[in-house]
Amino acid sequence: MSISPSLNPHVSVDCVIFGFSKETLRLLLIKRTVPNALTELDDSYYALPGDLVRDNENLDEAAARVLKELTGLTGIFLQQFQAFGDPLRITKAKDRAWLQGVRQDPDARVITVAYMALIESSKVEIQPGSFSKGAVWLPIGEIPELAFDHNEISEGALMALREKVQIQPIAFELLPEKFTMSDLQTLYETILQRDLDKRNFRRKMLNSGVIAALPEKQHGVSNKPARYYVFNRNLFENGPMGFVNLKMEGSFTLFN
Amino acid sequence: MSISPSLNPHVSVDCVIFGFSKETLRLLLIKRTVPNALTELDDSYYALPGDLVRDNENLDEAAARVLKELTGLTGIFLQQFQAFGDPLRITKAKDRAWLQGVRQDPDARVITVAYMALIESSKVEIQPGSFSKGAVWLPIGEIPELAFDHNEISEGALMALREKVQIQPIAFELLPEKFTMSDLQTLYETILQRDLDKRNFRRKMLNSGVIAALPEKQHGVSNKPARYYVFNRNLFENGPMGFVNLKMEGSFTLFN
């Protein structure tokens, strides 16, 4: 059980990939299968997609590579949020069983740099390949025990997302190109875990200028059709300031 | 000049240590001396204090160790803010000259996890030891070219500090136990790089409840003596919420 002290730590990246479907925020997790010495059956459990960082790439590139290998997508919102490096990260038995199978130095300590990715989950097509023993979207409320310290990392990502979403207009990354005001509000409510007032929400969104109304409305719905909006992307990517006031009702701060 | 691709990346921590004295925000930097092959004189330049992470410590512990070795202080505000891992970080000639002298694998790529520390600079007594070839407090406006990517890291720390200071009551870490309202305002103005209105500032600070007035006032000053205040530390460390609204005039957001 001891970790060899002579080995240098290795560095990996792990991606906490958020998606939003059926009114829930979900994480894209991969399935790992390891032989169980006792039962002769395979055990399986979930983990965040990740990989060791290669010598010729920087951290952002490594994270983008992991994301692409799993989902086939590039140009996705992907942001580093924290490094994790507890020496005890890899002491669980099934983690060690898995490492035996895939790493040259299964005992080496690994420091991981965690990224969060926001993607429109309908765009994802799981790629056959190293990760593809199975990948699933699990609702954030139903995440089981994961590999290593991946539960802690996921929690950290969710916290980071909650903060970021009130400072930068990034929630849109989780929605399709066109969306209704209700879609957007539901997304915010899901991320922030509280209800928001419909009228205040619309007012704030429209006044802030982050979205633009389309002429188009929904078709074939059995109630009043909702107008579609688009995110005013260029305003933020090219504008002078990557900032807007997206704080929601009841958020806390210290000076104004 | 090539970086050996077979070596695993190593992991270090670097500390961006902020202090505040003579109305300026300063960084505590260490001096490095390397022989110059041409002139036969030694070249010297500044760097952030940092060290490789040991196998038996986590990242926070490594950063705390670096801070303690340099300043003798423990229990200091110390917060991870970003990992840096560009493969080209260590290609400058003088950086490589220094690595030759101190590292087993001078060619190994190093990923660094950067921390920012906030300390009351008068408490610091530079410790004799590995760092003590010289350490100086340099004003943030007068930082020369540093080792590796340490300029980039310092910039990142300053940005992170500017954001954090408006969300969490951490500026107090830079002041002595007792301080005047003007001390505090000058500090905020220095960090945020803009002037604040005196009356609005006092009102916000007092209403927020983060500070408490002492009965005591200044003595021996040649003008109206200022009242002393203390940071209401337990309110935030033990309270239900580590948050207060410390946003200052003219800051930007997206929803409220």
Next chain:
DNA sequence: AAGGCTTAGTGTCAATCGAACACTTGAAAA
């Protein structure tokens, strides 16, 4: 065709907050 169902969409008011603004107070020094 009428009525019901469901979600979209809309306005006002009161309270609070933000930003701008100038004079008086207290102590030491001259």
Next chain:
DNA sequence: TTTTCAAGTGTTCGATTGACACTAAGCCTT
């Protein structure tokens, strides 16, 4: 006693927040 210097103090106006309830539009059912 007067001067000098920073501390300390209130008000007003406009903008923003947050609370709150009804009508509109389309489809479905009967």
